Amino acid sequence: MTATQDIAISVRDLKTFFYTNNRCNKALNGVSFDIKKGKTLCIVGESGCGKSVTAASIMQLLPTLSRIEQGEIIYHADRGDIPLHALEKNGRHMRRIRGAEIAMIFQDPMTALNPVYSVGFQIKESLRYHMKMVGRAAHQKAISLLKEMGIALPEKRVNDFPHRYSGGMRQRAMIAMAMACSPKVLIADEPTTALDVTIQAQIFELMDKLKREHGTGIMLITHDMGVVAELADDVAVMYMGNIVEAGTVDEVLRQPTHPYTKALLASVPVLGKGRNQDIKAIRGSTPDPLNRPKGCQFADRCDFAVAQCQTMPEETRITPTHRVMCWRYKELVPNG
Amino acid sequence: MLTYIIRRVLILIPMAFVICFLVYLGLELTPGDAVSHMINPDAAGSMNPAQLEALRQSLGLGQPFHVRFWSWFTNLVQGNFGYSMSGGVPISNIIATRLPATLELAAVALVFSTVIGSLLGVVSALKRGSKTDSALTVIGMLGVSIPEFFFGLVAISIFALNLGWFPVGGRSMPGYVTLWDRLPHMVMPAMVLSIMLTAGVMRYARSSMLDALSRDFIKTARSKGLPEWRVNLLHGFRVALTPVVVLIGFRLPVLIGGSVIIEQVFQWPGIGNEFISAVRSQDYPVVMTIALLSVMAVLVASLIVDILTAVIDPRVRLGE
Ligand SMILES: Nc1ncnc2c1ncn2[C@@H]1O[C@H](COP(=O)(O)OP(=O)(O)OP(=O)(O)O)[C@@H](O)[C@H]1O
Ligand code: SF4
Ligand SMILES: [Mg+2]
Numbered sequence: 001m002t003a004t005q006d007i008a009i010s011v012r013d014l015k016t017f018f019y020t021n022n023r024c025n026k027a028l029n030g031v032s033f034d035i036k037k038g039k040t041l042c043i044v045g046e047s048g049c050g051k052s053v054t055a056a057s058i059m060q061l062l063p064t065l066s067r068i069e070q071g072e073i074i075y076h077a078d079r080g081d082i083p084l085h086a087l088e089k090n091g092r093h094m095r096r097i098r099g100a101e102i103a104m105i106f107q108d109p110m111t112a113l114n115p116v117y118s119v120g121f122q123i124k125e126s127l128r129y130h131m132k133m134v135g136r137a138a139h140q141k142a143i144s145l146l147k148e149m150g151i152a153l154p155e156k157r158v159n160d161f162p163h164r165y166s167g168g169m170r171q172r173a174m175i176a177m178a179m180a181c182s183p184k185v186l187i188a189d190e191p192t193t194a195l196d197v198t199i200q201a202q203i204f205e206l207m208d209k210l211k212r213e214h215g216t217g218i219m220l221i222t223h224d225m226g227v228v229a230e231l232a233d234d235v236a237v238m239y240m241g242n243i244v245e246a247g248t249v250d251e252v253l254r255q256p257t258h259p260y261t262k263a264l265l266a267s268v269p270v271l272g273k274g275r276n277q278d279i280k281a282i283r284g285s286t287p288d289p290l291n292r293p294k295g296c297q298f299a300d301r302c303d304f305a306v307a308q309c310q311t312m313p314e315e316t317r318i319t320p321t322h323r324v325m326c327w328r329y330k331e332l333v334p335n336g
Numbered sequence: 337m338l339t340y341i342i343r344r345v346l347i348l349i350p351m352a353f354v355i356c357f358l359v360y361l362g363l364e365l366t367p368g369d370a371v372s373h374m375i376n377p378d379a380a381g382s383m384n385p386a387q388l389e390a391l392r393q394s395l396g397l398g399q400p401f402h403v404r405f406w407s408w409f410t411n412l413v414q415g416n417f418g419y420s421m422s423g424g425v426p427i428s429n430i431i432a433t434r435l436p437a438t439l440e441l442a443a444v445a446l447v448f449s450t451v452i453g454s455l456l457g458v459v460s461a462l463k464r465g466s467k468t469d470s471a472l473t474v475i476g477m478l479g480v481s482i483p484e485f486f487f488g489l490v491a492i493s494i495f496a497l498n499l500g501w502f503p504v505g506g507r508s509m510p511g512y513v514t515l516w517d518r519l520p521h522m523v524m525p526a527m528v529l530s531i532m533l534t535a536g537v538m539r540y541a542r543s544s545m546l547d548a549l550s551r552d553f554i555k556t557a558r559s560k561g562l563p564e565w566r567v568n569l570l571h572g573f574r575v576a577l578t579p580v581v582v583l584i585g586f587r588l589p590v591l592i593g594g595s596v597i598i599e600q601v602f603q604w605p606g607i608g609n610e611f612i613s614a615v616r617s618q619d620y621p622v623v624m625t626i627a628l629l630s631v632m633a634v635l636v637a638s639l640i641v642d643i644l645t646a647v648i649d650p651r652v653r654l655g656e
Contacts, residue, residue, distance in 0.1 A: 061558055090564055099561030106559075111552040114571050116578075116650060126560050161650040177560070 007076055008185045008217035009035040009058060009102070014071035014085075016050075016057050025289045027053045027066065029241040032315070034234075035185055038215040040208070042228045042249075044264070045238035046286055051221045054238075055187050058219075059104055060089045077101065077184070100130035103178035104187040108194045109170035113162040119146070119173045120158035126180040145176040149206060168199035172206065179210060185217045186210070193223070204231055225268045229253060234321075237261045240286060240297035243315075247322035255334045257324045259302045262332075296327070304328050337646065344642055348635060355635075356412060359628045360405050366620045417625045422617050427625050430610060437507055438599070438606030442591050444522060445530035450584055453534040457541025457580075458573055464546065472538065479535025484594050488528045488601035495524060505603035525602040529594050533587055540583045544576040551575070578649045585641025589634050 012032050018025040027050045035041050043051050056062045058073055073084040075097065087094040106112045114122060123142040127133040133141060139158070146154035149172040162170055171191060178186055188207065192200035208231055210216050222228065228235055228249065235253070236246040237260065245258040256262045263282045284301040293299055295310040302309070306328065313327045326332065411418070417427035460472045496504040501520075508518045548554070549572045557571040596608035603609070607626055614622035 059559055061555065095561040095563065097561070099559060104559040106552060106556060108552060112556045114553040114557065114575065116574055116648070118650075125557075125562065129560070129562060163650070174556070177556075 005076075006036050007034045008037045009076065009084075009219075010072075010074050011054075011058070012072045012074070014054070014057060014073060015069040016053050016062065016066055017069045018063075018066045020065055023290050026241055026292065027289065028057065030071070031238075031241070031243050032071075033236050033243060033246060035217045035219050036234070037184065037217045038211060039233040040211055040218040040220055040231050041234045041236065042232035043219065043221045043236050043238060044223065044225070044228060046264075046282075048240075048286055048289065049238040050241045051238060052189055055104065055189050055219070055221060058084065058187065059098055059102065060084060060087065060094050061098075061104075062089075075102065075185075096130070099126055099178075099183075100181040101183050102185045102187065103181070103183040104189070105171070105174045105178050105191050107190040109167055109174050109191075110194065112174055113165075113170055115162055118159050118161050119165065123158075123173070123177045123180055126177055130181045141180070142176075145180055146173065149173070149176045149179075150202070151176075167195050168202065171195060171199075171203050175203075175206060175210075179214070179216075182214060183216060185219065187219045187221075189221045190223065191220075200227075207231070225253075225265065237264065240289070240292065242297060242325055244298065244326070245322075245324045247319070251319065251322040255322070257318060257322075257329050257333050258298075258326050259304050259332065260298050263301075296325075304332065340646055341643055344639055348639055351635060352632060353409075355631050356409055356628065357405065359624050359631075360408055363620060363624050364401065418621045420614075420622050421619045427622055430622065431607070431625070431629070434605065434607045434610045437604060438595055438608060441522065441526055441529060441598070441604060441606060442595055444526040445533065445591060446584075446588075448526065449530040449533035449537050452530075453537025454541045454573075454577075454580055456534075457538040458545050458568075458576075460538065460542040461545035461549065461576075462568060472542075476535045476539045476542075479531050480539065483597075484528055484532055485597050485601050487531055488525075488598060491524050491528055492601070505601075507605050525598050525604050528601075529591065529598045532594060533584070533591060536587055536590075537580060537584060541576065541580050544579045545572060548572045548576040574648075578645055581644050581648065582641055585637055585644075588637040589630075592630050592633060 011034070014028050014031045015026065016028040018027050031050070031054060033041065043054065045051055053062070053066070056066075057068055062068070068085050071085065075082045075084050077097075082093075082097070084094070084097070087097075113119065120139065120142045123145060124134075124138045127138045127141055143154045143158050146158055151157050151169060151172055157165075157169075162173070165173060174191075186207070191207075192203050195203065204227060207218060207220070211218050220227075220231065232249040234247070235249050236243045237252065237258065238244070239260045245252060245256070245261045252261060253265070256265055260282075263280070266280045267282050282301060283303075287293055287297065287300060293310075294312075296302070296305070296313050299305045299309040308327045313325050315323050315325050316329060317323045318329065318333060408418070415428055417431065419425065420427055420430060456472055456476075460469045463469050492504055495501045502524050503521050505521075507521055549568070553575075554567060554571055557567045562571075595604075595606060596611055598604065599606045599608035600612055607629070611623065611626045613619075614626065
C-alpha cells in the first residue's frame, strides 16, 4: 500500500450528478482513486464515461447544472489535508489552490489561450495572482518557463500573441502557464488529441520530464493505450461513471481482468505487437446516460453477463493495488 | 500598425472621389440648371433665348461635363461647396453653423449608447436567465423596434409639457453660453437619438459576451484561479468588445439618419433640420452637399472602426 505522504490527491466514492431538463445524469457514480506525487495516473475510457467530469470535480470547475453529490476529494497539501469538495467553488480558498497547487491543461490548445493577450501576459497573470510576482521578475520567469518548455527564442516569443504560435507551441505555452507556480498536481485532459502525432510525442516527453524533475503528480486523461503503456504509473479504466478496473500499469495492461478492460485493449492496436493484430471493436454502444442499467453498467455489452449482473458489482481487490468491479472477476483473472 | 492605418486612409481616397462624382452626376440630372433657378420664371419668359444662352456661357455651364465636374471637385477639396439656391449663401457657411449642433448631439448619443449599451449587455449576459436579463431583453426589443420620433413625441409630452423638466425644443436660449447652460436642451434629443443604438448595442453586447464566456479560454482563465471579475471582464468582455465596436461603426449611419428626424422633432438647429428645409425648397446643391457629407462621415466612421478593431484585436493587425 502506498503511504499517505506519497499521495497528492485522494478521491473517495465521488458522485457528481448533472441535472438537465429535470432529469438526473449520474455522470460519476462512486469513483475512488489516488493521484500520487511524482507519478502519472492515466484515466482511460470511452467518450462520455466521465473523465472530464472527474477533472472538473477536482478543480471545482463543474458546470452550473452539476453538483458533487457525495464523496470526498482530499488534497494533501504540505500544510495539511484540505477537503476540496467542501470548499466554496469560486471562493478565495479554492482559487488559491486552483492554478497554483493544482493546475490543468486542456484538450484544444488552439482555443484554450485568449487570443487578445500575449502568451507572456497570460503566464504572468498566474504569477501575479499566486506568487505576487510582477514586473521584471515576472517577465524573466515567464521567459524561463517558455524556455524550459522548449520554446525557441523565448525572449521574443513571450510577447507574441497566441495566433503566432503553432498548435504544439501553444500546448507548450499552456503547460508553461500551468507549471508557472510549480503545482503539486497537473491535470491534463486529452492534451494532445488536437495535435499531430510527432508533436504529441514531444508534449508527452515534456510532461514526463516535468514529473521526474519537479515531482509533479500527473493525472492524464487519454484515449491512447500506447500513451498509457508509455507514460502511466497507474491506470484507472472508467466506464459509465465508474472505475471498473484500476491498478498499476503492469497489472492493468498485462493482467486485464474486467471484461470492459479486455474489450478496450482488444479494440486498439498495441504498440510493439506488430501489424497483424486481431482488432475487435467493442460490441454495442454505451447506454443512454439518463437511462442507465440498474446493475453492472456494462451488462448489455458483456460476453460474460449473468443474472447476478443486474445488481451493481462491488469493488474488489485482487492485489493491494489492483481492484476490479465485476461479479465474475475470479474466473476472469488471467493466470500468470 | 502605422502602415496599416496609412493603407486604410489611402484606400479611402478613390472611394471618396467616386462618391463625389456620383453626387455631381446626381446634381447634373436634377431638372433645370443654375440659370433656371437664378432667374425668376416670370422674367425668364420675357428674356430671349440668346440672352439666357449668354448667361449660361458666362457661368461656364456651356462647358463639357467633365470640365465642370473637375472645377466643382477642386473647389470642393478647398472647402468651397458652392452656393445655396435660396439666398445664394455659401454652402460652407451653412455647414459651418449647422454642423457643430449635429455633431454635439451625435457625440453625446454615441458615447451614451456605447457605454450604457455595453454595460447593460454585459450585465444581461452575466445574469443570463434571470429576471433582470428578461426585462432587459424586452426593453431592448422595444428599443430597436419602435421608431425614434415616437419616443421623441412621448418624451416631449411627458418631460417637457407635463413635468416641465426640460425645454420642449431648440438648442439654446439667448444668453446661454456655456455647454452647461445648454445641457437641459440636450438631454431629451440626445437620449431619444441614442435609444435605438443603445438597444442595438445592448443586444449585441449580450450575445457577444455570452459567446465569449462560452469559449475555452474562459475555462483556462478560471483554472488559473483568477477571480471572477477578472475572468469576466479581462478575458470575457475584452474579447466580446471587438464585435461590439464593429457593430457601433456599422450603426453610425443610423445615428446620422436618426438625427434628421430627431432634429425635426426637437427643433434642433443642426444639419438634419437644414436638410429637411433644403428638400422642401428643392435646394439641390444643399441637399447634395449634405448627402455627400453624410456619406463621407460613414466612410470615415468605417475607417475609424477598422483602426479601432486593429488596436483591440491583435489578430487583425495585418500591417505588422
Ligand atoms: N456540460 C454538461 N452538461 C450536461 N451533461 C454533461 C456536461 N458535461 C458532461 N456531461 C455528461 O457527463 C457525462 C460524462 O461526460 P464527460 O465529459 O466527463 O465525458 P468524457 O469521458 O470526458 O468524454 P470524452 O472522451 O468525450 O471527453 C456524460 O454523460 C455527459 O453527457
Ligand atoms: S459484472 Fe457481469 S456484466 Fe458486469 S462486467 Fe462483470 S460479468 Fe460483465
Ligand atoms: Mg472529456
